[in-house]
Structure formats: C-alpha cells, structure tokens
Amino acid sequence: MVRSEIIAVKDLVKHYKEIEAVNGISFSVMEGEIFGLLGPNGAGKTTTLEIIETLREKTSGSVVVDGISLDADPNSIKQIIGVQLQAANYYPNLMLNELLDLFAGLYNTSINNFEMLSLVGLETRGKSKYKELSGGQKQRFSIATTLINKPKIVFLDEPTTGLDPQARRNLWDLIKEIRSKGTTVVITTHYMDEAEILCDRVAIIEKGKIISIDSPEKLIDNLIASGFERKKEVKSANLEDVFLSLTGYEWRDQ
Amino acid sequence: MEQNKKYSQIRAMKAIAIASFRSIIRNPSAVIFSIAFPLVFIVAFGFINGNSIKMEVGIDPESDTTGTIYHSFISSPGITLKQNLSTVELNERLNRGRVDAILKFDHTDETGLEAVEIITSQASREKGMFVRSLITNLVDKQNLEYYKNVSRSIDSSTIAVARETTRPTELRETKVTGREYKMIDFILPGQLGFSILSAAVFGTAFVFYSLRQTMVLKRFFATPIKRPYIILGEALSRLVFQLLGSSVILFIGHFVFGFTLIHGLWTAIVMLLLSALGLIVFMGFGFVVSGIAKSENVIPPIANIITLPQFLLCGTFFPIDAFPKWLQVISNVLPLTYLNDALRRVAFEGAGLADISTQILILVLWGVVVYAAAVRFFRWE
Numbered sequence: 001m002v003r004s005e006i007i008a009v010k011d012l013v014k015h016y017k018e019i020e021a022v023n024g025i026s027f028s029v030m031e032g033e034i035f036g037l038l039g040p041n042g043a044g045k046t047t048t049l050e051i052i053e054t055l056r057e058k059t060s061g062s063v064v065v066d067g068i069s070l071d072a073d074p075n076s077i078k079q080i081i082g083v084q085l086q087a088a089n090y091y092p093n094l095m096l097n098e099l100l101d102l103f104a105g106l107y108n109t110s111i112n113n114f115e116m117l118s119l120v121g122l123e124t125r126g127k128s129k130y131k132e133l134s135g136g137q138k139q140r141f142s143i144a145t146t147l148i149n150k151p152k153i154v155f156l157d158e159p160t161t162g163l164d165p166q167a168r169r170n171l172w173d174l175i176k177e178i179r180s181k182g183t184t185v186v187i188t189t190h191y192m193d194e195a196e197i198l199c200d201r202v203a204i205i206e207k208g209k210i211i212s213i214d215s216p217e218k219l220i221d222n223l224i225a226s227g228f229e230r231k232k233e234v235k236s237a238n239l240e241d242v243f244l245s246l247t248g249y250e251w252r253d254q
Numbered sequence: 255m256e257q258n259k260k261y262s263q264i265r266a267m268k269a270i271a272i273a274s275f276r277s278i279i280r281n282p283s284a285v286i287f288s289i290a291f292p293l294v295f296i297v298a299f300g301f302i303n304g305n306s307i308k309m310e311v312g313i314d315p316e317s318d319t320t321g322t323i324y325h326s327f328i329s330s331p332g333i334t335l336k337q338n339l340s341t342v343e344l345n346e347r348l349n350r351g352r353v354d355a356i357l358k359f360d361h362t363d364e365t366g367l368e369a370v371e372i373i374t375s376q377a378s379r380e381k382g383m384f385v386r387s388l389i390t391n392l393v394d395k396q397n398l399e400y401y402k403n404v405s406r407s408i409d410s411s412t413i414a415v416a417r418e419t420t421r422p423t424e425l426r427e428t429k430v431t432g433r434e435y436k437m438i439d440f441i442l443p444g445q446l447g448f449s450i451l452s453a454a455v456f457g458t459a460f461v462f463y464s465l466r467q468t469m470v471l472k473r474f475f476a477t478p479i480k481r482p483y484i485i486l487g488e489a490l491s492r493l494v495f496q497l498l499g500s501s502v503i504l505f506i507g508h509f510v511f512g513f514t515l516i517h518g519l520w521t522a523i524v525m526l527l528l529s530a531l532g533l534i535v536f537m538g539f540g541f542v543v544s545g546i547a548k549s550e551n552v553i554p555p556i557a558n559i560i561t562l563p564q565f566l567l568c569g570t571f572f573p574i575d576a577f578p579k580w581l582q583v584i585s586n587v588l589p590l591t592y593l594n595d596a597l598r599r600v601a602f603e604g605a606g607l608a609d610i611s612t613q614i615l616i617l618v619l620w621g622v623v624v625y626a627a628a629v630r631f632f633r634w635e
Contacts, residue, residue: 055475075478079261083476089468091273093280098273105269106477108261145473 003030006153006184007052012061014047014208021047023208024061029153034175034185036199038192044208045188046086046157052186053083053155066152079107082146082154086161092131096122096141099130100148107149120144120174136167143174153184160194165244172198196220266479270487271494278457278495288453288499292445296507299441299571309381310575312336312344314358314371321368323423324359326392333388350603351377351439355385368396368423386427393423438511443597444570446503446525450532451564451590453496455557458540461488462632463547471634481634493533500529516604524600524607528614532593535617538624545631564590569598589620 007029014022022044029035037045050056052063054074063070065077090099100113117123120140125133133141139159146154156175160168175198179185189195195202196216203213212219278284311333317324328335336344336353347353355378358371372389374382400423465471465488474484504522507513515521539560547553567581568574568590574582585591596613599605607614 053476055472075261075480078476078478081476083473085469085473085476087469088473089470090473091277091470093277094273098276102269102273103477105272106266106474106479108265108478
C-alpha cells in the first residue's frame with residue numbers, strides 16, 4: 001500500500017543564541033500513520049515539533065504540511081492540525097464544557113461537548129473545573145482539545161509523561177483510536193515501550209540530528225542482526241504486567 | 255469543507271472574551287477589588303462626613319482689607335483664603351461647593367459703617383454656616399466694643415474719637431441655592447477612578463503573566479486566532495466586567511448614599527464612558543508590568559509603584575488643592591488626576607464631554623505613551 005506524504009521536513013535547522021537545537025533534520029510522515037520522534041531530553045524533539053506546529057520560527061529549511069508550505073501560509077496549517085503541548089494549561093476556573101466552547105470558537109466550529117468528552121473518557125466531568133482534574137484527566141482533556149477541529153494531523157508532545165500505568169495504557173488505546181479514524185499522529189516520547197507498541201515508524205533524534213529512522217520492528221531486527229543480545233533472558237511477562245493484572249486496567253480518576 | 259469557509263477572527267475573539275469573563279467573575283479578588291473595596295471606602299467616608307473643619311473662604315477682590323474685622327477674621331483657625339480669584343470665578347466655585355463662603359469687607363462706607371457681606375451656598379451648607387457664625391461673632395464683638403466706647407464718651411468730640419477707633423459693623427447676608435455638595439460627591443468619583451486604575455493594572459498584569467507562564471497563550475497560538483485578537487478578547491472581558499462593577503458602584507452610591515447625578519442616567523452613561531477610557535489607558539500599564547515582571551512575586555510591588563502614588567496624589571481621598579504647590583505639580587502630571595477630575599465634573603457639575611476635553615486629551619496622551627512602552631516591553635513567551 002502506497003500512502004501519500006502528509007508532512008515533509010527538509011534540512012530543518014534551528015539555532016538559539018548559543019545552542020544548535022535542530023541541526024539539519026529531514027523526514028517525512030505518511031498519511032494515517034503514527035510517527036514517533038524519540039530521543040533523550042534536550043535532543044530537539046519538542047523544538048522540531050513546535051516548528052511544524054507553527055509555534056516557533058525556524059532558522060532554515062523547509063516544512064510542508066498537507067501540501068501547505070509553512071513559510072507561505074502558517075494559518076492554514078493551524079486549521080488542519082491539533083496540538084497538545086507539554087505542560088500547557090487552560091483557564092483553571094473554567095468548566096470543561098466552557099473550555100470546549102472556547103476552543104470551538106477558536107477553531108470556528110461547533111461540537112457536541114458530551115461526545116467530545118466521551119472520546120477521552122471524561123463524559124461525567126463536563127461541569128468540573130479544569131483545576132479539579134487529576135494529572136491523567138488533564139492530559140486526556142488536553143488531547144480532546146486537539147480533536148475539536150477534526151484535524152488531519154494530531155501532534156502529541158510527551159502525552160504520557162507522569163501518568164500511572166493504567167492511564168498510560170488507556171491513552172495508548174485512545175491514540176490508536178484516533179489513528180483508526182484516519183488521523184495522522186505525530187508523537188514524542190522517551191518511553192521505548194510506548195514507541196514500540198504505538199508507532200508505525202520512529203525517528204531517533206540525538207543532538208539535533210536524526211540518527212536512525214524506520215519501523216520499530218526493523219530497528220530491533222537490525223540490532224539483533226548486528227549480533228546484539230540481551231544479557232538476561234526475557235520472561236514472558238514483566239513487572240508492569242504484574243502490576244496491571246493486580247490493579248486492573250481501568251482509568252484511575254482520582 | 256469547514257476549513258474552506260473564511261475563518262472569523264471576531265468569532266474566535268468572542269470565544270476568548272466569554273471564557274476570560276467567566277474566569278474573572280470566578281476570581282474572588284477581582285470582585286473584591288473592583289466592587290467591594292470601593293464600596294467599603296464609600297461607606298466609611300460617607301459616615302465620617304464633615305468631620306474636618308477646614309473652610310475655604312473666598313475674599314471678594316473689591317474688599318478693603320485694612321479693616322479690623324478682616325484682620326481678626328484671617329487669623330481665625332481652620333480658614334483657607336482664596337484671594338486672587340475674580341468675583342465670577344468665586345461665585346462659580348461657591349456654586350460647586352469648592353469655596354464655602356464668599357466675604358466682602360467694606361471699610362470705607364460713607365455712612366461710617368464697616369460692612370461685611372457674606373454669601374453662602376447650599377453646595378456647602380454646613381461649612382458655610384460655620385463661616386457665617388465665625389464672622390457673626392467677630393461683628394458682634396466689634397459692635398459691642400463700639401457701643402461701650404460711645405456710652406463712655408461724654409461730649410461729641412470724644413464720640414468722634416471713639417468713632418475713629420471702632421466703628422459699628424453691619425453684616426449683610428446672601429444665601430445662594432447652590433446644589434448641595436455632599437461628601438459622597440467627592441468620594442465616589444475618586445473611588446471609581448481608583449478602582450478602575452487598580453483593576454486595570456493588577457488584573458491585566460496578573461492575567462497576562464499567568465496566561466503566558468502556564469502556556470495558555472501558547473495553546474492559543476496553535477489555533478488560527480491572530481495575536482492581537484487574543485489581547486482584544488481579554489481586554490473586552492475586563493472592560494465589560496469593570497463597567498458592570500462601576501455601574502454597581504454608581505447605583506449603590508446614587509440610591510443608598512445620595513450621590514449626585516445631575517442629568518440622571520445620562521450622567522451615569524458619560525461616567526461609564528470615561529471609566530472605559532480610563533480602563534483602556536490604564537491597562538497599558540498592566541501590559542508593561544506583565545512584560546517586565548520576572549516572577550509572579552514582583553507583580554504586586556511593581557503594580558503598587560504605579561497605583562499607590564496615584565491613589566494618594568490624584569484626588570482620590572483628598573482634594574489636590576490641599577497639597578503644597580510642589581506636590582501639586584506631581585499630581586497634575588499623573589493620569590488618574592484627570593480621570594477623577596473629569597468624573598467629578600460630569601457627576602456634580604453636569605459637564606458634557608466637550609467641557610472635559612482637556613482631561614480626555616491628557617488621558618489619551620498618557621495612553622499613547624503607555625502603549626508605546628507596552629509594545630516595547632510586552633512579551634508573548
């Protein structure tokens with residue numbers, strides 16, 4: 001199956017005053033895939049993402065999103081993408097329904113708040129204030145706001161950082177569900193298990209450069225082919241499986 | 255398809271204005287500072303009404319100031335003289351209650367009487383009465399002295415001598431029916447002006463600082479709304495909230511404390527228009543503060559540097575006339591002075607927008623300066 005390219009990044013460079021955060025990155029994201037940007041903290045994942053999201057000026061290079069050039073028409077790009085930011089917040093005193101009204105207005109669209117909240121398992125919290133939510137709920141709400149404009153691409157920046165195992169698993173299901181409706185997902189993470197389960201392809205970034213890009217399976221096969229062996233025999237379950245089988249897979253709301 | 259429709263910035267702006275308004279009304283400190291605080295001051299000052307006996311007395315420019323009564327009068331305590339004003343100006347001030355009484359001393363009366371004319375006004379009834387009783391006392395004393403001298407004299411030559419030293423004095427009295435100028439008429443506009451200043455500076459500074467810091471703004475940037483519309487939306491909600499607050503203050507002031515609104519509702523509307531202008535100008539200070547503040551803790555001190563001097567020096571509590579000249583120079587530079595002054599003129603004297611064009615112009619000039627600074631210091635990220 002040949003899929004068309006929805007994001008094309010070419011020779012992207014971002015220099016801050018002294019730091020070279022992104023140092024000539026090129027990659028493509030295919031329509032309908034979950035694409036992961038992996039790398040340690042400070043590798044340039046977030047900077048790369050924020051340039052594509054129109055939130056940051058680039059130093060040089062080209063970015064084309066769904067055929068729209070970032071330089072020519074950033075505002076049209078904003079209309080077809082959904083963005084979840086690391087550590088972004090909302091008016092703390094507003095109820096979720098009111099915040100959804102706000103974002104519906106910002107995207108010039110109208111939505112059914114209940115349906116939108118149901119997507120992320122918050123259908124009973126429409127009248128709760130944002131500040132009353134738990135960390136995982138805030139993260140899910142944040143993802144809900146990315147879906148309001150029925151975007152072609154959703155960007156998720158470390159969506160599972162700081163969440164408990166249940167919340168993480170359920171967020172994975174949510175992300176897969178978003179993709180199953182045809183939405184392309186670009187995600188950054190530094191959890192490799194997450195990337196392995198979710199991503200169709202990943203790019204590994206280190207010091208502002210892509211050092212490897214392929215499907216997780218292929219990358220693992222390549223490593224094994226090079227003679228790599230884990231020191232310890234892997235059991236067919238790990239501690240997380242134990243934890244989840246003991247505590248259940250359900251959302252933990254409080 | 256939805257995205258092919260023309261994107262409306264106005265619709266997006268309205269969404270921000272509504273969200274921001276909801277956020278403001280759930281913030282107890284906004285409600286307390288904008289409405290409760292000024293009302294407390296109004297109530298407090300409404301009750302200590304007239305406790306200070308400081309009288310401003312106009313001396314008619316045609317007065318003969320060589321007489322004895324004049325000299326005893328000016329050495330009475332609590333009297334501030336207004337001597338260099340024309341009769342017309344004095345009458346105007348009397349009408350507004352800015353002068354408590356006008357005195358005209360007449361020494362060279364051909365009947366040989368020394369005369370004092372006093373004009374008082376309802377605009378300052380109590381203080382006018384006070385001046386009147388003060389001058390009556392002096393006149394009575396002088397007359398008593400005169401008759402003592404006369405009755406002690408035996409022949410006509412000593413009577414003439416007695417007449418040289420003391421003369422009988424006549425008190426002629428006029429009352430004009432100026433409007434009654436109450437304490438509330440002074441206090442309320444000042445409180446209104448100050449609540450607008452503090453809400454604009456503190457509210458704007460805190461909101462934009464925290465929206466920036468908690469990345470609410472950044473999330474907005476990822477939507478198609480343009481940045482100026484984010485500011486417009488936020489400003490609009492603050493404007494609506496503050497005008498509602500001002501309306502409540504005017505309503506309670508008028509119906510509970512008898513605040514004078516000369517042309518009724520129309521006066522209230524002009525006052526609200528002035529409030530809106532003041533708010534827009536003062537919000538510029540807030541943008542500057544939100545930009546230069548490096549942490550949330552430094553917002554209150556910086557904002558206080560802007561608001562406190564104006565609180566004290568711009569006629570919020572004390573008339574500027576009461577300050578020494580050098581201090582008045584500072585008062586006459588600060589913008590709140592002009593907002594307070596304009597509000598008072600509109601409310602009590604029935605001034606129209608044209609009559610306060612100077613005040614409006616100075617406020618607009620301040621706006622230009624402050625927003626130039628805001629453009630320089632405001633930070634989005």
